[in-house]
Amino acid sequence: HATELRLSHQWSNNDIRHKVAQIVADEVAAANVDLDIKIFGSQSLFKAREQYKPLSRGQLDMTVLPLSYAGGQQPAYNLTLMPGLVKNHDHAARLSASPFMAALEEKMAQDDVMVLVHGYLAGGFAGKDKCITKPEDVRGLQTRAAGKAFEQMLAGAGASIASMASSEIYNAMQTGVLQAVNTSSSSFVSYRIYEQVKCYTPAGDVALWFMYQPLLMNKSTFDGLTEAQQQALRDGAAKAQAYYLDEAKKEDAASVKAFADAGVEIAQMTPEDFAAWRELAKETSYKAFIADVADGQALLDMALAVD
Amino acid sequence: MDPLLLGAIVAIATIIVLFSGVSVAIGLLIVSAGFLLIFDGARSLELIPEILFGKLDNFALLSIPMFIIMGASIASTRAGADLYEALERWLTRVPGGLVISNLGACALFAAMSGSSPATCAAIGKMGIPEMRKRGYPDGVAAGSIAAGGTLGILIPPSVTMIVYGIATETSIGRLFLAGVMPGLMLVGLFMAWSIYSTWRSGDTTVLSAGSYSWAQKFEILPRVLPFLLIILGVLYAMYGGIATPSETAAVGALLCMMIAMIIYKLWNPRDLWVVLRDSTRESVMILFIIAAAGVFSYMLSSLFITQAIAEWIGTLEVNRWVLMGAVNVFLLIAGFFLPPVAVILMTAPILLPIITTAGFDPIWFAVVLTINMEIGLISPPVGLNLYVINGIAPDISLKTILTGSLPYVACMVLGIILLCLFPGIATWLPDLVMGSSL
Amino acid sequence: MSGHSSAAAARTGSNPVLRAVAAISTLAGWVSATMIVAAVLITCQMIVIRYVLNGSTVWQTEAVIYLMIAATLLGLSYVQRLRGHVNVDLIPLSLPPRIRFVLALTTSALTIAIVAVILWYGYEYWHFAWERGWRSDTVWGVKLWIPYLAIPVGFGLLLLQLVADFIALLLGIDKPFGLE
Ligand code: NA
Numbered sequence: 001h002a003t004e005l006r007l008s009h010q011w012s013n014n015d016i017r018h019k020v021a022q023i024v025a026d027e028v029a030a031a032n033v034d035l036d037i038k039i040f041g042s043q044s045l046f047k048a049r050e051q052y053k054p055l056s057r058g059q060l061d062m063t064v065l066p067l068s069y070a071g072g073q074q075p076a077y078n079l080t081l082m083p084g085l086v087k088n089h090d091h092a093a094r095l096s097a098s099p100f101m102a103a104l105e106e107k108m109a110q111d112d113v114m115v116l117v118h119g120y121l122a123g124g125f126a127g128k129d130k131c132i133t134k135p136e137d138v139r140g141l142q143t144r145a146a147g148k149a150f151e152q153m154l155a156g157a158g159a160s161i162a163s164m165a166s167s168e169i170y171n172a173m174q175t176g177v178l179q180a181v182n183t184s185s186s187s188f189v190s191y192r193i194y195e196q197v198k199c200y201t202p203a204g205d206v207a208l209w210f211m212y213q214p215l216l217m218n219k220s221t222f223d224g225l226t227e228a229q230q231q232a233l234r235d236g237a238a239k240a241q242a243y244y245l246d247e248a249k250k251e252d253a254a255s256v257k258a259f260a261d262a263g264v265e266i267a268q269m270t271p272e273d274f275a276a277w278r279e280l281a282k283e284t285s286y287k288a289f290i291a292d293v294a295d296g297q298a299l300l301d302m303a304l305a306v307d
Numbered sequence: 308m309d310p311l312l313l314g315a316i317v318a319i320a321t322i323i324v325l326f327s328g329v330s331v332a333i334g335l336l337i338v339s340a341g342f343l344l345i346f347d348g349a350r351s352l353e354l355i356p357e358i359l360f361g362k363l364d365n366f367a368l369l370s371i372p373m374f375i376i377m378g379a380s381i382a383s384t385r386a387g388a389d390l391y392e393a394l395e396r397w398l399t400r401v402p403g404g405l406v407i408s409n410l411g412a413c414a415l416f417a418a419m420s421g422s423s424p425a426t427c428a429a430i431g432k433m434g435i436p437e438m439r440k441r442g443y444p445d446g447v448a449a450g451s452i453a454a455g456g457t458l459g460i461l462i463p464p465s466v467t468m469i470v471y472g473i474a475t476e477t478s479i480g481r482l483f484l485a486g487v488m489p490g491l492m493l494v495g496l497f498m499a500w501s502i503y504s505t506w507r508s509g510d511t512t513v514l515s516a517g518s519y520s521w522a523q524k525f526e527i528l529p530r531v532l533p534f535l536l537i538i539l540g541v542l543y544a545m546y547g548g549i550a551t552p553s554e555t556a557a558v559g560a561l562l563c564m565m566i567a568m569i570i571y572k573l574w575n576p577r578d579l580w581v582v583l584r585d586s587t588r589e590s591v592m593i594l595f596i597i598a599a600a601g602v603f604s605y606m607l608s609s610l611f612i613t614q615a616i617a618e619w620i621g622t623l624e625v626n627r628w629v630l631m632g633a634v635n636v637f638l639l640i641a642g643f644f645l646p647p648v649a650v651i652l653m654t655a656p657i658l659l660p661i662i663t664t665a666g667f668d669p670i671w672f673a674v675v676l677t678i679n680m681e682i683g684l685i686s687p688p689v690g691l692n693l694y695v696i697n698g699i700a701p702d703i704s705l706k707t708i709l710t711g712s713l714p715y716v717a718c719m720v721l722g723i724i725l726l727c728l729f730p731g732i733a734t735w736l737p738d739l740v741m742g743s744s745l
Numbered sequence: 746m747s748g749h750s751s752a753a754a755a756r757t758g759s760n761p762v763l764r765a766v767a768a769i770s771t772l773a774g775w776v777s778a779t780m781i782v783a784a785v786l787i788t789c790q791m792i793v794i795r796y797v798l799n800g801s802t803v804w805q806t807e808a809v810i811y812l813m814i815a816a817t818l819l820g821l822s823y824v825q826r827l828r829g830h831v832n833v834d835l836i837p838l839s840l841p842p843r844i845r846f847v848l849a850l851t852t853s854a855l856t857i858a859i860v861a862v863i864l865w866y867g868y869e870y871w872h873f874a875w876e877r878g879w880r881s882d883t884v885w886g887v888k889l890w891i892p893y894l895a896i897p898v899g900f901g902l903l904l905l906q907l908v909a910d911f912i913a914l915l916l917g918i919d920k921p922f923g924l925e
């Protein structure tokens with residue numbers, strides 16, 4: 001009788017993150033090591049933000065999730081959704097292989113969690129009435145940001161922060177409750193935000209918004225597998241990670257196409273804009289992070305040291 | 308074990324447990340815990356509190372108690388009577404005018420209340436005794452109010468639409484709009500039947516209330532004003548860029564409480580407590596079912612039953628309308644035994660993929676589902692509106708209420724058929740206001 | 746509005762223990778209703794801050810959610826006392842009194858068992874969050890043991906009311922399923 005692992009995530013079947021999980025599952029099945037990964041997508045098992053706790057307690061074997069969702073349990077994870085820390089996808093890949101990530105993986109190990117597949121996804125800004133490229137652009141706008149650190153930075157730029165579920169964004173943009181939104185490229189497309197905005201600032205050569213969304217596994221469960229099963233998982237994960245990086249880049253281009261096709265103006269963030277945001281972030285979200293986390297400064301320095 | 312077979316066993320166990328008389332929420336928890344214990348091991352029980360909390364951890368659920376408070380606070384004042392009286396003064400010349408007035412009052416009240424029992428109670432408290440006094444048969448009096456009250460969940464705002472929106476991640480604003488035209492259609496059908504049946508009985512003169520002068524007709528109009536203000540205020544907040552639908556519910560609740568206190572002088576703490584007590588009771592009952600249904604659907608998903616059923620239906624090669632017919636029969640039967648919220652939460656994860664795969668619009672389906680749930684509200688053994696009627700007029704037998712509401716059930720079935728023939732009845736308004744569907 | 750079921754609210758007779766439990770449940774009901782009203786007011790305040798003053802609304806959504814959850818869980822015992830948790834009483838209605846009594850004892854015992862299980866693991870979950878210092882992943886960063894406290898307290902009160910109902914049934918103070 002094959003060992004069964006249960007993997008939970010929040011996305012639909014055609015989402016890149018589901019495909020990453022599927023590759024691992026397929027590879028493991030093909031390896032014939034008596035291991036079977038059952039995928040529960042679309043929050044059919046656990047809600048998006050309720051996955052890390054069962055994972056760390058061994059009630060769930062695997063998950064693909066934005067690690068910052070667990071920032072309330074391990075505040076260090078907030079560095080995985082920190083403005084201006086990641087410049088582009090290749091830089092993100094270098095971060096994943098750096099001592100910074102090794103330090104984060106030590107934190108995960110405290111919760112009996114390990115990483116199988118590393119991966120970052122990028123995002124941008126959309127404005128209902130105008131383009132958002134630099135901090136001055138968001139002053140006075142009702143803004144919905146994805147992530148605590150972004151809320152702190154945007155508030156620092158004079159934006160008003162409105163918190164609501166991502167499924168409410170479309171209506172809120174349409175009726176004007178919201179005037180600006182900041183989220184991932186894929187969410188922009190899947191929530192059809194392009195129908196409601198005038199201007200889109202995608203992730204380009206420089207981008208502000210990167211979110212670390214790894215495929216995680218319960219460590220004890222992994223350690224309990226046979227050597228062959230562990231190897232099959234590692235092999236599948238390596239293949240999935242290469243795919244993840246490739247597709248993450250394409251995702252940004254696809255979102256630009258969706259917005260352009262809908263007649264939305266496409267704006268670009270210049271390196272100067274990026275620098276201005278990062279200065280602002282240092283005064284707001286970085287500062288708050290360091291105040292909040294005991295070894296925060298050291299972790300931040302490790303991340304900033306990655307070239 | 309084959310997940311489909313397991314699914315059948317779960318279904319039978321659920322029916323047995325729910326029929327034992329245990330409360331619906333607890334019953335769902337017992338069944339879920341039992342199967343999790345057997346198939347996932349004792350450790351899976353650890354997750355139950357976490358899932359209960361997680362299911363309630365949703366801002367949109369706020370609107371359930373809010374829309375219930377709206378109805379309950381207005382229902383505790385003379386407002387329902389005023390509304391009903393105003394309609395009656397204007398409609399005396401129509402055959403069955405009193406029934407028509409009651410149905411109209413139910414429809415208007417439904418635009419302020421998210422709950423059907425609240426709508427039923429608000430209009431029925433005045434309407435049923437009045438109709439009986441004027442010589443309408445008990446069945447007509449009770450049946451029309453029971454049925455008219457069900458409009459509470461079809462005409463926006465609607466608690467079931469909120470729950471459906473959350474369960475299926477569809478826009479609540481769009482769902483609300485989709486209920487408007489079908490709601491008007493049902494009111495029209497209900498009224499048409501009432502006029503026809505009164506006319507056929509040939510008793511029109513006996514049943515007519517006599518005539519009112521124009522002065523009397525206009526004098527009462529200002530008393531309907533608070534209603535219109537609330538309805539317009541809520542609509543403006545919801546679609547005018549002030550607040551999201553869930554937030555609007557709080558505005559509506561505050562408005563209604565203030566109007567009840569200021570205009571209708573609902574000052575007495577004892578009376579205010581009755582409003583809050585009734586709202587709390589209905590809200591907690593619904594929210595506990597929502598949380599428990601969350602554990603139930605976790606169990607179904609964890610045992611791979613949901614997925615297996617969806618796959619199995621996908622392989623069936625049946626005509627999509629045969630499928631829709633089967634879904635409707637299933638919903639009707641489920642509605643006999645369970646309150647709407649429980650039906651939606653237990654079936655939506657299974658039904659929605661089936662519906663969308665067969666090419667039906669999820670917004671349109673929400674309306675069809677809601678009308679099915681309306682029928683369930685006035686059918687035994689669990690019919691929330693029947694309990695309300697029983698509270699207002701304990702001397703009318705269940706059989707009389709049921710016979711009286713049967714023609715209206717037929718109207719609802721006709722409504723579902725019309726919706727299948729002309730889906731635009733549901734989708735036209737949301738498309739017009741909010742652009743083509745997502 | 747009238748009752749939600751053909752059953753009447755739970756009876757206490759003159760038994761002081763049952764009356765004390767009923768009083769506790771009623772108090773919990775008041776707290777629950779107050780929390781709902783607080784949620785209404787906070788939501789309206791949020792709309793004013795955002796729409797009228799164009800300000801930031803950071804804590805309101807979260808506060809309202811936790812208030813609603815607490816209102817639900819703390820309200821459970823009161824709604825149980827009012828017999829407001831809807832049930833299917835078709836079979837109990839049609840049974841002869843003795844069998845109805847046995848069925849009522851069985852379902853009550855099962856209900857007590859499942860609520861006790863949830864209370865136990867709910868306490869564990871709360872304790873876990875407290876011990877580990879979990880917070881919500883928002884700018885507000887609420888200590889999660891505070892909202893989680895509603896789980897053990899709510900189910901604890903419900904258990905108390907259920908045991909009281911069970912005793913009332915055994916002593917003949919209350920009728921099976923509240924049916925006459
Ligand atoms: Na309504």
Ligand code: NA
Binds near residue numbers: 645684685690691
């Ligand atoms: Na029913």
